[in-house]
Amino acid sequence: MSESSCYILDNGAYTAKAGFSTMEPKVVPNCIMKAKSERRRPFVGSQIEECRDASGLFYILPFQKGFLVNWDTQKTIWDFIFSKECCPVNFSETPLIITEPIYNFSSIQEAITEIFFEEYECQSLLRINATDLAEYHYRKTHNNECTVVVDSGYSYTYIVPYIKGKKYKEGIRRIDVGGKVLTNHLKEILSYRQLNVMEESYVINQAKEDSCFVSQDFMADMEIARRKGSSNTIVKDYVLPDYTTIRRGYLRDIVKPDEDLEQQTLRLNNERFSIPELLFRPSDVGIPQMGIPEAIMHSIEGCPEENKESLLENIVLYGGNTLFPGFRDRVFNEVRAFALDHFEVNVTLGENPVTYAWEGGKLMFRDPDFYSFCMTREEYEEEGKALAFERFDI
Amino acid sequence: MTSRESGRVKDAEKRRVLDDAARKRRARKAIEALEQDNFHEDPHADLVMSKKVPKFADSNEKPTRKKKAKSAEYYKMRFRKTFAQLVEEDASFRPDPPNYLSAQVPPSKFPDRHFCAVCGFPSNYTCIPCGARYCCVRCLGTHLDTRCLKWTA
Numbered sequence: 091m092s093e094s095s096c097y098i099l100d101n102g103a104y105t106a107k108a109g110f111s112t113m114e115p116k117v118v119p120n121c122i123m124k125a126k127s128e129r130r131r132p133f134v135g136s137q138i139e140e141c142r143d144a145s146g147l148f149y150i151l152p153f154q155k156g157f158l159v160n161w162d163t164q165k166t167i168w169d170f171i172f173s174k175e176c177c178p179v180n181f182s183e184t185p186l187i188i189t190e191p192i193y194n195f196s197s198i199q200e201a202i203t204e205i206f207f208e209e210y211e212c213q214s215l216l217r218i219n220a221t222d223l224a225e226y227h228y229r230k231t232h233n234n235e236c237t238v239v240v241d242s243g244y245s246y247t248y249i250v251p252y253i254k255g256k257k258y259k260e261g262i263r264r265i266d267v268g269g270k271v272l273t274n275h276l277k278e279i280l281s282y283r284q285l286n287v288m289e290e291s292y293v294i295n296q297a298k299e300d301s302c303f304v305s306q307d308f309m310a311d312m313e314i315a316r317r318k319g320s321s322n323t324i325v326k327d328y329v330l331p332d333y334t335t336i337r338r339g340y341l342r343d344i345v346k347p348d349e350d351l352e353q354q355t356l357r358l359n360n361e362r363f364s365i366p367e368l369l370f371r372p373s374d375v376g377i378p379q380m381g382i383p384e385a386i387m388h389s390i391e392g393c394p395e396e397n398k399e400s401l402l403e404n405i406v407l408y409g410g411n412t413l414f415p416g417f418r419d420r421v422f423n424e425v426r427a428f429a430l431d432h433f434e435v436n437v438t439l440g441e442n443p444v445t446y447a448w449e450g451g452k453l454m455f456r457d458p459d460f461y462s463f464c465m466t467r468e469e470y471e472e473e474g475k476a477l478a479f480e481r482f483d484i
Numbered sequence: 485m486t487s488r489e490s491g492r493v494k495d496a497e498k499r500r501v502l503d504d505a506a507r508k509r510r511a512r513k514a515i516e517a518l519e520q521d522n523f524h525e526d527p528h529a530d531l532v533m534s535k536k537v538p539k540f541a542d543s544n545e546k547p548t549r550k551k552k553a554k555s556a557e558y559y560k561m562r563f564r565k566t567f568a569q570l571v572e573e574d575a576s577f578r579p580d581p582p583n584y585l586s587a588q589v590p591p592s593k594f595p596d597r598h599f600c601a602v603c604g605f606p607s608n609y610t611c612i613p614c615g616a617r618y619c620c621v622r623c624l625g626t627h628l629d630t631r632c633l634k635w636t637a
Contacts, residue, residue, distance in 0.1 A: 124526060124527055124528050125527070126527045129527075129528065132528070146524065146527065148522055148524065148525075148526050148527050148528075149521045149522055150521075151521055154567050155519065155567055157567065157570060159565065159566065159567055159570070160560070161556070161559040161560050161562070161563045161564075162556035162557055162559060162560035163556070164559075165556040165559045165560075166556045169556075192587070193574070193578070193583060193584040193587060195570040195571075195573060195574050195577070195584075196573065196574070196577040197563065197565060197570065197573060198563075198570070201559075201562075201563040205559065209554060209559075248587075259582040260582050262582060262587045263587060263588075263589045264587040264588050264589065265588075265589050266588065270518075270519070271518045271519070274517065274518045274519075274520065275518055277523075278517070278518075279604065282602075282630075282631075283602070283603070283604075288523040288524070289522075289523055289524040291521075291522070291523075309606070312605060312606060315605075316605060359604075360603075360604045360605060361604065364599070364604055371592070371594075371597065372592075373591070373592055373594075373596045373597070374596075374597060374599065375514070375515070375518065376511045376514065376515055377515055378591040378592075379588070379589045379590070379591060379592065380589045380590065380591070380592045380593075381592065384589075384592055384593070384594075385589045388589060388590070
């Protein structure tokens with residue numbers, strides 16, 4: 091039994107990446123949104139593109155703190171993703187790879203197994219951590235022994251060391267800072283300093299994506315941001331969307347008041363780099379945790395001595411937050427400074443960080459042993475959910 | 485009858501200094517706020533659905549569907565568990581570390597940095613009543629006018 095393609099669903103807390111292994115993945119917002127302007131219908135997943143006025147969007151997310159808890163929401167979104175409107179699939183003919191968070195809770199695991207075998211009538215199912223797929227992707231392209239995978243997503247940043255393709259659980263570290271915290275913090279400080287944008291998660295999230303960067307020398311950048319006039323190279327205006335002529339905001343240089351084009355803008359100065367800085371220093375907002383580079387070192391410290399060298403040489407980053415300009419360089423510089431001098435340090439930014447794990451699923455489907463990782467419908471009917479716990483190492 | 489108040493008593497009230505526990509409570513609230521999905525009410529919450537109007541997607545088309553397709557509502561009821569319940573349950577499923585709780589990184593070995601609560605630049609001073617940070621007299625003024633002890637419940 092072998093099919094020519096499989097369906098891969100990297101079910102993230104903010105976006106789901108879905109599609110057949112023979113195609114390009116679709117990135118679908120994994121949420122239902124309600125707009126103030128459209129009173130009649132909620133927007134499921136990528137339907138939001140049809141929404142004319144995305145101000146004051148109300149989010150309904152299936153995930154809470156990185157775990158799937160709102161099943162009615164998730165079911166509605168999955169129905170949308172698997173429908174003709176998005177990326178249709180028949181699971182009785184196509185194997186499915188679905189990702190789950192690290193240490194996913196047992197009852198959520200059971201629920202996923204049940205839903206896919208019974209509701210979606212899946213033939214073969216592979217439940218796996220997104221970091222496993224990313225590690226597989228990296229290992230197949232680099233031929234290395236050990237890898238440290240850094241997944242910086244919406245709810246969390248996870249650091250997972252792998253030794254010979256197997257995750258080393260004693261070394262797994264989680265930082266409770268992800269894209270959501272960054273957006274909310276930006277919203278909070280902008281609302282206090284300039285304009286109340288507390289209801290504009292969607293717009294401010296875009297503003298964050300468009301204007302923030304990771305500083306390489308934080309205190310020096312703070313000094314630049316303090317300067318007045320043209321010697322301040324950091325300060326910019328972010329033009330907010332008005333949903334008549336501008337659909338997505340953009341960053342522009344500061345213009346003199348008389349040249350003002352009557353657009354509503356937010357002035358971004360130290361906000362541009364102090365927001366992503368939270369990934370490196372969560373204590374800046376009072377979250378008593380290590381930043382990413384320090385946590386990488388802490389994770390590697392927890393691994394066997396003989397693997398440390400190989401781990402330091404193979405650090406791979408992916409997830410939405412890694413898209414901030416300067417992210418990789420900052421991680422590299424700090425890890426380099428922490429690590430002993432005689433070790434080599436390599437930090438790689440996964441290509442297309444958002445779909446890096448999804449692409450790993452594509453490679454894994456081509457693995458000759460692929461079907462031995464999966465669980466089939468017959469096995470499920472024979473042995474039930476208990477087998478799923480044995481087979482899938484979540 | 486309007487009661488007469490002493491201006492000095494009022495002022496003293498204002499100068500109340502938050503104790504450590506209250507400051508920690510505030511800090512925790514601020515961190516919790518960073519986890520919220522929305523800061524406003526559901527804009528459709530006040531919509532009254534008329535019974536005559538057909539609802540979307542369900543009931544009407546059901547007879548034509550060949551498969552039993554359970555509704556989203558069914559799964560909500562079937563797997564209803566809160567995040568706190570799940571964490572508690574995990575303690576019996578994976579009692580020994582490594583598990584979800586043990587994976588959280590410990591505090592950094594580096595000292596905390598402090599930033600002005602008003603302008604975001606590095607700060608050297610602490611507001612005496614509430615413990616917020618500020619960097620200059622101007623920012624302190626703004627802080628006292630807008631935030632300091634303003635949202636203590």
